[in-house]
Amino acid sequence: MSKRQSAKYKLDRRLGENVWGRPKSPVNRREYGPGQHGQRRKGKLSDFGLQLRAKQKLKGHYGDISEKQFRKTYDEASRRKGDTNENLIGLLESRLDALVYRAKFVPTIFAARQFVNHGHILVNGRRVNIPSYRCKAGDVIEVKEKSKQLAIVLEATQLSERDVPDYVDADHNKMVAKFVRVPALSDVPYAVHMEPNLVVEFYSR
Template identity: 80%
Template sequence: MSKRHSAKYKIDRRLGENIWGRPKSPVNRREYGPGQHGQRRRGKLSDFGVQLRAKQKLKGYYGNISEKQFRRIYDEATRLKGDTSENLIGLLESRLDAIVYRAKFVPTVFAARQFINHGHIKVNGRKVNIPSYRCKPGDTIEVRDRSKQTIMVLEAMQLAERDVPDYIDADHNKVTATFVSIPQLADVPYQVMMEPNLVIEFYSR
């Protein structure tokens, strides 16, 4: 399992972008990379470097997805009909941890994974503790009754920095959400530009 949850802002500084749009991101204060050589002028990236960066940004955005898991999602996207890059985004956004985050039940994608692991989430009335669980359109996701009044959940639902996207119908009074449809890239409220087409190019070399 990845240990990225303990150093999530390193991803922001390494990429030079506030990929989650968080107000506490160190990129808001200094845009250069971490470490003693972070302020060196960045050279122009090769085509491979541009593709690798796009892959790191998209994979990093979804928290603790390992390289093996991410490659498996890519492989599945290539087997589906239609545009592979759109399929990749649809598969990533269908993950239970992504939906819990999008519904604003938790403040971060990292918190979503932990929240699910600890058994706080039900899907269609049944407890699911697997963050990578694939949800289908029409599935109902809810926070279990005794977890609905936790401070983290209440504060997350009040966050003004992001909105619930149209492909999720969230009811914050009942702390439930319905996964309405599998989104396209244009539907997903990324705070920075994601380029799944470059990710496809990276893996298809």
């Protein structure tokens, strides 16, 4: 598992966007970037700068996946038939930690990664503790019986800041979710505008 080295909300401030749509985000209070030069007017970004920013934003949204892992996901998306942009989003949304987050079993993507890593999740009745585990349509994801009453789980299901998307069928009484189908980009409830086409351009240079 890759370990996060920096404070998660630094990404929000650096990009000037509330990447996860959370009320706690510092962007809600200070829309300018961090540091002593944060309030300077920014120059126009080059094409490379726009592509890099799109990659950082998408990578950051999924818990700041390591560059190696993100590149592997892109390579897999480009090998598959069809639109690479849609394939990339489909693969990222098929990650177990992303589905635990989308099902609202935990409040943040970072909590989802830790939750999976600590062995609280079953996939089709078997314990899986790899956050990057790729789920298939039809897989049933369940919170382990002993973990269903954890405060973090009970609080997350009550959060009003986001809804469960329609490609995840979640039952919060039983703490079970079914991955109904692999979503398209337009199905994913991102809090900010994502541009996977720029990420594809970045890697295919």
